[in-house]
Every structure is written in structure tokens, then in C-alpha cells.
Amino acid sequence: MKNEIVKDEEEAYTLYCEYAHSKDFGVRKDKLYYFQGSSVIRQKRFVCYRHGEKEERPRKSNKASFNHIDTRSNYPAMISFKRQTPNNPFMVDRFVMEHNHEMASPKKRHLLRSARSITKTKKLVIENTINAGIKPIATYSYLVEETGRDDVLGYSKKDCFNFIHQLMKSKVEAEDAQSVVNEFNNRQRMILFFIGMDNRSRIDYDIFGDVVSFDTTYRTNKYHMICAPFIEINHHWQNIIFGCAFLSDESAKSFKWLFSTFLKSMGGISPQTIITDQAQGMTIGIREVMLETRHRLCQWHISQNAPSHLGSLKNDKIFYKFFNKCMSDCDSIIEFEETWQMMLDHKWLKNLYNIRHMWSTTFNNDVFNAGLKVTS
Template sequence: MDFSFDQEMLMESENDGDQLGSLAASEIGKLQLPEPLTVCIDQNADSLLRAAVHNEKEAYKNYCAYAHHIGFTVRKDHVGFWPNSKMIKTKDFICGKTGFKKELNNNVAVKYRRGDTMTGCPAMIRYVVDVKGNWSVKKFIETHNYHLAANGDKHLLRSSRKMGDVSAQVLRSMTKSGIRTSDAFSFLATEFGGVENLDCTKRDAYNFIQRERKSIIENGDANSLLRLFTERQAEDTMFAWDVQIDESGSLLNFFWSDGISRLDYDCFGDVIIFDTSYRLNKYNLCCAPIVGVNHHWQNVLFGVGFLSDETVESFKWLLKSFIRILDNKHPMAIFTDQDQAIAKAIEECLPHTRHRLCQWHIYKKLSSKLHCGVSTKKVNELFYKCMTRCNSEEEFEETWHSMIVLGNLYEHAWLISLCNIRHKWSTAFNKDIFGMGILSTQRSESTNNICHNASKPTSTLTESFLGLENVMKAWRRNERDEDFKSEQSAIVPAVKSSHVLRQGTLVYTRKLYSMFETELLHGMCGLAVECSVTSNSEFYVRNLDNEHTVRPWIVKVDKGNELAEKNVLETLRKLTLESEAIMNGKNPQEMPMSKKKKTLNKPHNLKDPTKMQPK
């Protein structure tokens, strides 16, 4: 095979309509090529071209190998066919810098102008195919009109970049384990002795991982997600899910909860936190995790919803699906942000649930809403007292009135709107409901921050679901670790001789015991409780370090439930007797709860045996 061609061959005209790499002869005659011209004469390169080829793929592969050895990139160009046939007659492969860039219209504004990489390089190769399918080289021009790539830069040539099996397997395995693509590529570069020895660039690695992720959803993202839900349901019979579609059959909203989440809700579902402030998928669906607190004071997911919009109808669908899937158990309290759509949905779907607003969101707005001059600081203090420090509705009204007068805020629209819903955010109006001491939705927001690492704004629905599954697995592992510590280590009470504290070590987890011990010691040693003479539901509490501080503590009992009334009053009287015993130097022997009362204790206060089993 003779390769002794010169540049004059570029001017030849072929009968099959050859365009010679998209270069017209007239254009080449007019253009002055940059100097110096680089001519590559290499025996190894010559052997690459002499290798036998049998199809277009092999021809392209051989010329790419030759190009990598020399230091340039390859593009596919003109193809000629035999008359009345789809059989290839000629096939051209050209240098990546062949041709010239079209001039841009200066009147059209563009955000980014790409650099001009075209130099009109004449290098090319033409294969001719006979009627029997035999491939041979007809024309070859090896002259380049630019400096070729150095050995350390050849990995950047486009036609030299490919994803080998080894690199693909390493990237696939590491990213599935949660390692970032950039870190996985850095590991590959270190193992191969530098990026110049790799068969791909960092951009190729990112593109490969993106294609891998897209392959998960070959039949569409929604279909892939539903198929995954079906697989989970086959593995876990308690796994439940629901979807909402529009008239055209497109997915609007979906919700899911697995078996362990449903069991957790049965144990710890009296108080839930609901927040939709984060969107972590490429469809901009809002993520709505429903979060609770377990017996170790850790976050626990009861279910996760994704909503296409934050309208009343979407929230109503989500809450109805949540209650139906979670065995129609309504929570006692739900914490949300100050969203009107959520409020209307809760009012309709959870009529017996106390709706509480996040105090953190409200207090955060205070500095931008109130401007009272020199009295601003005092007004802020009174507002904060109205949020958390008022122990009765009467005290709230007095404090609120003082704040309004001090700041001359009689017609302040924001404060008027807040006062109308004060029962949703002030603790003074929620003494009668179990709330676990929660005042904000920050537990749910922290959940969203954690989910941010598991799912990105470019994630598909399937990826978001799998990422949240990994978050739940990590949380459950933390819960099992705490279960193990509670089983294997005994809690040491602050007062070892106290039978009450010793009894508490048997019924509380480590975290809840520390909270119980603090409250008990403060209540017994720092407070005095006296029962009112005029009412069985009124008690007087005062600090021992300030005998002049006496405030009435009003306990409201549900008159429609005689058993609850009896148990509440009995417990309060025993607490009063215990306080008097401490004051009189007596030693209480056990926690003030009767056998009947023990059956009413919340499982989130006790070590629930069902929660101690491996999951």
C-alpha cells in the first residue's frame, strides 16, 4: 500500500461527489495556512494504517489509534455509497481541525463564545470499499498545519477519550457507595499514575455517571419509580404508597411509607413535624418529609411525599394519603410553617389535631416587621415572653397588651394577624395538649439538610427515593446503636439512694432519663407546689429561692372523660404530696403513678420492647 501522497492530491476531484472534509478547492486557494506545517513520518504510525480493516468501525478505530500516536483528534466526514444501494463505497476520516468556523452574526447576542479550534488542516484518510466489501486506503494526507499534542496532553484529544471497562467499573462502584464523582476520578488518577495515563477526562467521568443514572429510568422516570415501589412492596408487605396523576396521565404527587416507618408512627406518632421548604430533584417537586421523634430523642421518618405544587388541593391529597396509609391514626399535634394552604388542608383533613406554628420562623421575621425606636429591645423581649414564657392565657393577654402600649403598635397589621392565630404559636394556649416541648419545625428542616447530601437538584425521582432510603437506613442504624447501649449499660442516677430515680432508670431510655432526672430534681428541690383550697384544679407553684414569687397554675381537665380527670387530679395531688414530703424531710419511695396510671404512659417516654428488636 503506497502512502506517498502530497498536498496537491487535496485538489483532486472525485466522481462520487467527494467534498474532501467539507473544504472547497476555491476556499483553500484563498486561505493562507498558519506556519509551521508539521509532517509526521513514523514507522509505528505507518503500521497502524497498514492493519487490515473489514468495516467502518474498525477503520475509524485504526485511524484514531494512529491519531493518538501522532497527537491529533479525528472526525468522521463524507461517506459515499454504491449506486442504488446502501453499501459504503468510500469513507473519509479527517483531522479535528479541518475546515473553518462559520462567522457569527455580531447582531445576535450570545452568552458564551466558543474558541476557534479550526485551522483548515488538510490531514485526512479515505477508505474505498469494493463490491465484495474489502476495505483499502485510497488517499492519505499526513500533513498538519498546527502543532500536534505533546505526550502529556494526548489524553485530552477528543477521539482518544473513551471510558474503559476498568474505569467504568470503579466509577460505578464508588458513586453507588455515595462517593462523589470528582473524588472517584481523583482515586482513578492516583491509581493510574496521573490523569495523562487515564482513558477519560473528569468531564467524561461526569458524563458517564449521568448516563448510568439515566439508564435506571429507561421507560421513564415515573414508570421506573412505580416499578421500584412495586419491588419494595414485594419485599416488605407493609410498604405502602400512593400517587396522584392528572388527566393526561402525568405524575403530579406521590407519597410512600415503609413497614418500619408505619410501626414507628404507631409508637411515636402523637406529634409530627411537616415542612416543605426544600426541593431536591430536577423536576423542582417540593419534598415533604413527615418527621417525628423516637424514644432516643432522635428524628424518625414516618413517610415522605413529593408535591408538584404547594396548593391546598395538593396538601389535602397528601394528608389524606398519609392518614389512610398510617391506619387512620390522627396525630395529637402537627407543627408547620406559617403557610395558609397547609393551614386550610389541616383544618379539613385533621380536624381533631392541634395545629402549631413554628416559633422560629415567626421570631425570625420580628426584626424586619417591628421598628419601635429606643423601645425595640424591650418590645422584642415582651414578644418572646408571649411566645414561650407565659404560663396562662391571662398572663399572655397582659404581656401582649403591655407590648402594644410600649411600642404604640395598636394598628400594626402583622401583629394583629398574629394575635388572631395566637392559639397556634403561643405555648400559653397549648398547655392542655401533648407537644413534647417542640416549638419549631427545625427537626424537619435538619432532615431536609441531610437529604440535600442524598439527593441533588438534578436528581431524578428514582434517585431521590433511593437517596432518602439511605438516609432512613442511617437513622435506623443510629437507633439500633442507642438501643444496644441502653440494653448493655445501666444508667447511674445522680442520687443512687433515690428509689424514684432508680425506678426511672428502668423505664426510660438514656436520653429521656437525663431529661426526667433534670426535671425531677428541679421540681422537687427548686419548686414548692401547694393545692388550692377553693378548686381541685388549681395549684400554686413558687420557687424556693424566692418565696414571694407565687403564681397560680391552672390545670384544665376534660370533664367529658371521668377516667382522665380522675387520673390527672390523682397525679397532681401525689406530686403535691411528694413536694410536701421533700419539704418536710420525708423520703418518697416510688414514682407517683398507680398501676392503672402506668397503662396510660406514652410509649415515647418508655423503653418500648417492640422498639428494642433488631430491624
Template sequence: MSRTKKNLLISMRASGIGVSRAYRFLENEAGSRQNVGFIRKDVYNELHRESRNVSKINNGDANSLVQYFTEKGMSDPSFYWKLKLSDEGRLEHLFFRDCRYLIDYQHFGDVVSIDVTYKMNKYDLICVPIIGINHHRTNVMFGMGFLCNEKTESYEWLFRTFLESMYKKQPGVIFSDQDMALMNALDYTFTEASHRLCQWHINKNAVKHFGKLNHDREFKTLWFRCMKGCESEEQFEECWRRMIEEHNLSKNKWFSNMYVLRKRWSTAFTREKFSGGLHATSRSEVTNRVLKELCSSTSSLHEFVLGFERMQKNWRTIELEEDTFCRGIPGMFVQHTRILVQVGKVCTRKVFKSFEYEAVQSISVNLTQEPPDLNDEVLEFKVESRSSVTGYRLVKFNQRS
């Protein structure tokens, strides 16, 4: 492949033209595929090699960003940033957060979502937004990192730097995908957190392992019940055993591996810590979609950071508007209910509506078994429940607490 054709392909790719279209253009120019001199796979390989070379961030771009962060640090002592250089003195990894990230993490850092599917096209950098949810149940940013590769040691550097910037405060729960390097780094770094796997990613990946079972309704029912329909470990074990035996999956390696990881993805094992109602990294994925719209494939790292800060400013404006809307007691479906009035005084609109829905649904619960002795310290009631695997729930009430 001549240098001229390489440059042409790189320019076309940077302009958003796909490899297939670019290769067809070369075919038309040459008169036939045989006259091009190389096949389409060669184009993919060459562009991949070029992207690895470009990933060594341009010194001018890096210096511009360093100067920008230095000036921000002088005007805002709470602004934190850190970078790691290669042996050749080139920028490899980067992390930054402003004072608002720190404040938000102190309030909302119970649950953290990390997704690494977005890459900055120009340098092929891995973009790692660290996301949470606030009191309006909308996204809030805790920090932003850029890595030159997806190795465990690179993720470890980022997460250690993040903890350093947050004065060593560990999150309660972390959601991530099933990338092994990422999982290892999270386990090594966030030793006090409960690490959970994204159910959405698991289901997306599971399709290729299900085979013919993708069309088996009974199997799908058992699978989703194992995922988030079991309320105890005993229920999960029974449901899993039934699924494996009835569908002859005892020798399937993927299912065996998922069983080993069951405490990371099944809700039957993840009730001990508050998770904000999350079961997936969808919070990060929404952010990734926004990031893709910020910059083109030729944007510099400095331009990307400026676009990212504009996005943050917009998020914070929306949060202030929501705070304004939450003044006063929200409208209620059931009027003059003391518990709803109390919740309405302390919760935001979205949280209140979620609580109100559950409160109204509780009215439809039917009591099927009363305690034998109402004088006992702990009373146990048996009630019908459509959302339970067994069709009922046991509700315990401690009269002294």
C-alpha cells in the first residue's frame, strides 16, 4: 500500500467515511478490485496500526491542556488533575475533577457506574467517565479519565488517582461491565465496595451463548427469574438448579462461569447494600452517547475537555431548575395522607413519585396468614405478592423497635 493511498484512506476515515465505502472508491479509481493492490482486510489492519501511532498524543495538544489545567488550578484550589507520562515523555493517562465533583461525590457517592465503551477517535484513547445519580435521579459526574490502553495496571492507576482526589472515600456499590482487566482493577482498588456487573451487558452478551434457547419461553422465564426475580439465595439456588437440569446445561462453560459470578449480578445476592435501584451501567452509557456528540473524530484532547465542561455546565443548570421545581409539597394522588405529606417535605419530585407509587400499590396487598400470637415481640405476616417468585412475601414487624 503506497503512502499516498494510506493518507487518502486516513483522511476519508477521519471524515466519517466507512472502510467499505472508502475501499469501493479505490476500486472505482483503479478500475477493478484486482488493480487496487490490496484487500479490504489490509485497510482495516493499516488503519489500526495508524490509530496506535496517533494514540501517542501530540505534544502541542498535551502542552495546551496542561497549561489550561494549571491555570484552572490557580483560580480554583479545589481543582484536581493528574497525568502519567511514558518513558519517552508523552502523555499516557489523565484524570481530572473540579470542586463540584468532590461535593457531589460526598453526597451521592454511594453508587458509582463505570463504562469504558467510548473512545476518543483522534488518539484512540479510552474515555472513562465516573458517574453517579443525584437526588433528582439524574446523572452526576464524579471524575473523568483518559487511558492509552485497557490493561489492568492502567485502570488501577486511574482508580487510585480517583480515590486520592476524593480523600480516600470508597463508594458503596460499583457497577461495571464484564471486562476482566476492569474487574480486576476495581477489586484491587475499591476494596470496601460491592462490585456488581451490569445486567444489561450480561443479557446482551448472553444471546450468543443461549443458542436455540433464545426461542424457549420457559428457559427465558427461569433465566430472568435467576437474574432479578429471586428474593433469597435459597430461591436462586433452586431456580438455577431447575434451569440447568431441565435444559441440560451442566457442561456449558458460560453458564458455569456465570454461576461462579452469581453474587455480582443476581439481585438475590445484592440486597445488603443500597444501589439506588440500579442494575446496569446505563447511566454511563447515556453519558457516552452525549460524549460522542461533543467532538468530531479530528477534535484535539483540549477541545474535547472544553466540550465536556460545557456539557457539565448544562447538567448543573438543569439540576438547579429541578431544585426550583421541588419547592413546596408536590401534588399527591392520595390527599391528606400523613406519611406522604412527610415524604413530600423531604424528598425531590422524582423520588416522591417513586415512593407514592409503591405506597399506593401496597394497598392492594392481601393478608393470607396472620401471626398465631399477636403478643409476640416479632410478628410475621404472610401476604400475597405478584412480583414475588413464590407468589407471597413474609413481612416481619418488631413491636419494640
């Protein structure tokens, strides 16, 4: 083995595993070292699976734990591959053959972890048999029969079952929910789900449902759908979720269906006030379904959107003083109008002014709002 040359880490590992299998011991990957200032491997070590001593770690709690049998015996056998430059191949620079424990018997050496692997060809065979509806145990029996006996198969029954488990899990993750999404998209149909809560939530809605927050800004799931919870606060200022929607779009049709479904699940009782972000489809849906509900806009979203529309005004402290006063600090409609006129003439502000009754507290003092000004 001394002065043996290999092109990469994988070839080095294969070489040492073949040697170890012929000598009846297993291999484990050990330390590696990089060239300074780069991610290119300079040196890689492989050791016997019984090399070193297990590190004793303090227990974090008094909970029961399962202790595995420690098979390590500070076995010194190892091999080190090293190269001089990033472009050079690896060469064996250290090789220790010393043994201090019994080797695996010839009948059991095929069970050593480093001697077990499922090749790409075998993985394809397993996948095809599972897709054909053949049970895992029958698949394994077929593979054993094909090779003649299990000790030359190259992997154990557990390895085979673990691969099948991962295969089925990946299919569920990649295809199950996504296939539903794709099917609806192919048919150009909207996807709408409403998850209603239990009886406890309906009781909470009867008590605390005068003001509801509805936020459609959560879009973090991998299926690119909108997660929109219906939220209220109780007398302890704790959030209560009455329901949650998943939408594929923000059209007026989607929101009309959603708000109708929400009211139906809550006994047909509309909230006095609903606070949302600014979206045209949502506004239409609320206007047509929640006829007696006061629709308000989230002040936080308006504040976040303001800088992108105001240009140089975003650095004007006097302007923002008037702007924030209009948001929450005007005591009367007259004061609001006067303060608004003090701000500069701006298209976005003009449009915001036209819907002032939906976001300024000044225009909503006649309706109970539970102190809410934002959606979340």
C-alpha cells in the first residue's frame, strides 16, 4: 500500500476498504485537512472502525438513554493519503498495519459497514420492483436468489429495507402534495383550502371575534401557496387562530369563496372589524361577503410600503412627523384633513388619502377595534 497513488478521496476510500475486507476488518473515515485558505483537500485519513476511544459526553438531563456497546479499542491501524498541490493526485504517506483485536470471521465480514453498499444498478432494480408492487421482503429474497447467497450480495436485509424506506419517503415528499398542486394548475383551477378550528375556537370567536386580523403575507412553503390565518387577540393579549386558508392566487373570486367559508364555519356571524394588508381582490371579497364589517388596512404594511413610493421624502423628518400623526394621533377628522394638507402633493399619498377611512384610527373610533392596528 505504501506509495500507492489515487486520483481522489473516493478512490482512496475504495482502495482501503478493499484491503480491509481482505484482512477481515472494517473502515471508518477519519480526519481531513485542507490547503490553507481553500476548500481543496490536502490530506485524508481512514482508520479501522475500532480505532480511537469513544468520547464521554455529560448527560444533559436525567432522562433514560440507550447505551450502545462501545467496540472501539484504540486500534492503531490506519492509512493517510496526502498530496503536495491541489492539482496533484493523492499518495499514501502513512500506513499502519498493527492489530490489537480479533478480526471478523470470514462468515461475518460481509456484515462490516464499510463492506456494505448498494450499487446504482441494484438500486434501480429495487426501485423497479417496488414500483411494480412487489413487497420489500420479496424484493430482497429475489436479489439474494439472483446472486446465489446473502453473503455475496454486498448489503444486508436492513440496508435494503432502509433504502426502500427512503425511496418511498422521497416519493411522498416530492410527488404527493405537489402532484395535487400541479393537477389544479394544469386545469387552470384555483386551489382553495380552509382549515376550520374546533368548538373551543368557535367559543373564542363568539367572545373575542369582534375584530379579526387576516394576513396573506406568509408565502414560505415549498408549494408556493399563500398561507393566510384568521387571528384575534383575547383579554390577555394572546393570539387566537380561528382558521387558516391556503390559496394559489389572490383573486377576488378566491377571497369571496374564502370569506363565505369562514363565516359559514363561524355560524354566519361577521366580525365588526377586519384588518388586512392592501389587496384589491381582498377588498372586493370583503365588500361583497362581509356586508356589515368595517374593513381596515394594516398600518404596519402601509409604513413598510411608504419608503418605496416616497423617494426623497423618506428622509424628510418633518414629512414623516405629519404622516405618523395622520396614522394614529389625530383626534378629529378636521385635524386629520389639516395635517394631510401639510404634506407634499404625491400620487401615492393621494390614492392613500382616498381610502383614509380604511386605515386611519380617526375614521374608526365609532367601531370597536380591540386596539388592533396591524394584521400580526
